[in-house]
Amino acid sequence: MTVYRDEAVVLRTHSLGEADRIVTLLTREHGQVRAVAKGVRRTSSRFGSRVEPFTYVDVQLYRGRSLDTVTQVETIHPYGERLVxxxxxxxxxxxxxxxxxxxxxxxxxxxxxxxxxxxxxxxxxxxxxxxxxxxxxxxxxxxxxxxxxxxxxxxxxxxxxxxxxxxxxxxxxxxxxxxxxxxxxxxxxxxxxxxxxxxxxxxxxxxxxxxxxxxxxxxxxxxxxxxxxxxxxxxxxxxxxx
The missing domain is CATH 1.20.1440.120 (Recombination protein O, C-terminal domain)
Known part of the structure; x- marks a missing residue:
């Protein structure tokens, strides 16, 4: 399968280029996953705040050679909002x-x-x-x-x-x-x-x-x-x- 879906907690993020981020996720079924979230640092991003640390998400990813790509993400619980x-x-x-x-x-x-x-x-x-x-x-x-x-x-x-x-x-x-x-x-x-x-x-x-x-x-x-x-x-x- 080139596309898969899983529940995950965002562990950490790193900036990539001018608008992207590398997101490290702990998923329920696939262990740790490192993926690129494209364009999330732009103000117009559809899911920028959903891939921040502490966020519990339902995420869809496209499998790549070295890094997967986040294609869809929905927030299950934004724990970071209270912790921050x-x-x-x-x-x-x-x-x-x-x-x-x-x-x-x-x-x-x-x-x-x-x-x-x-x-x-x-x-x-x-x-x-x-x-x-x-x-x-x-x-x-x-x-x-x-x-x-x-x-x-x-x-x-x-x-x-x-x-x-x-x-x-x-x-x-x-x-x-x-x-x-x-x-x-x-x-x-x-x-x-x-x-x-x-x-x-x-x-x-x-x-x-x-x-x-x-x-x-x-x-x-x-x-x-x-x-x-x-x-x-x-x-x-x-x-x-x-």
């Missing part, structure tokens, strides 16, 4: 888009990653939950879908039942005293509870966590993500935490 007015949520959203881009590949479908990103952006834009908790929950679950779920209770090395008092990023999470490598973190017990709650989607437990647990979990999630994702996630440096 709230800097903490906007920066958290940027980190989510970049992470999704790092954990997926062109031509390799990942429906779970797609649905997780859509759900995360929906929750973030809704404004009902703390942006930092939403971001950390998304990052943990995205890593789990990619095969790197951290252990929050049992020892990540030997499987000894927990809870344990140390967390080793390189080892895969919680570690027992016998397996604990030098340089392991020693978070509070409540931090392990919060990490497990974020991973499982137990929002009542997560939102009841105290400031120390939230601060420590944020640091551990960021370190764990950077360890597993090549080149790191630069957007995390811009995230504004409460």
């Amino acid at each position: 007015a709230d800097y903490p949520r906007w920066t958290a959203g940027q980190a989510m888009l970049e992470t999704a881009g790092r954990l997926t590949e062109e031509g390799q479908p990942s429906v779970q990653q797609f649905l997780l990103l859509v759900g995360g952006l929906r929750t973030l834009a809704g404004g009902e939950r703390d942006a930092s908790l939403v971001l950390d929950a998304y990052l943990l679950r995205a890593l789990a879908v990619a095969g790197w779920a951290p252990s929050c209770t049992d020892c990540a090395r030997c499987g000894a039942p927990g809870p344990h008092r140390a967390f080793a990023v390189a080892a895969g999470g919680a570690v027992c005293p016998e397996c604990r490598p030098p340089g392991s973190a020693s978070p509070a017990p409540a931090t392990f509870v919060l990490l497990a709650a974020l991973l499982a989607g137990e929002w009542g437990v997560a939102e009841a966590a105290d400031e120390r647990a939230r601060r420590e979990s944020t640091g551990l999630v960021a370190a764990y993500l950077q360890w597993h994702v090549e080149r790191g996630v630069r957007s995390l440096r811009l995230v504004e935490r409460a």
Whole structure:
């Protein structure tokens, strides 16, 4: 097929020439797709605002040799409209888009990653939950879908039942005293509870966590993500935490 249609989230865009843009999409059925959106930078463009980051779209594309071409696009939900007015949520959203881009590949479908990103952006834009908790929950679950779920209770090395008092990023999470490598973190017990709650989607437990647990979990999630994702996630440096 030379023409195909799919649902997608716009991850990022780059200017091309005087009026075009290269758009990177995370699609439901086709993985990442890089496509040219012709003429979208002109004021007369039919769908310029529909191919901006954070936008959830129904898109039709023409398959090309190196880059596909956007031929039709309809907005399903413009999440960016709400996020752009709230800097903490906007920066958290940027980190989510970049992470999704790092954990997926062109031509390799990942429906779970797609649905997780859509759900995360929906929750973030809704404004009902703390942006930092939403971001950390998304990052943990995205890593789990990619095969790197951290252990929050049992020892990540030997499987000894927990809870344990140390967390080793390189080892895969919680570690027992016998397996604990030098340089392991020693978070509070409540931090392990919060990490497990974020991973499982137990929002009542997560939102009841105290400031120390939230601060420590944020640091551990960021370190764990950077360890597993090549080149790191630069957007995390811009995230504004409460």
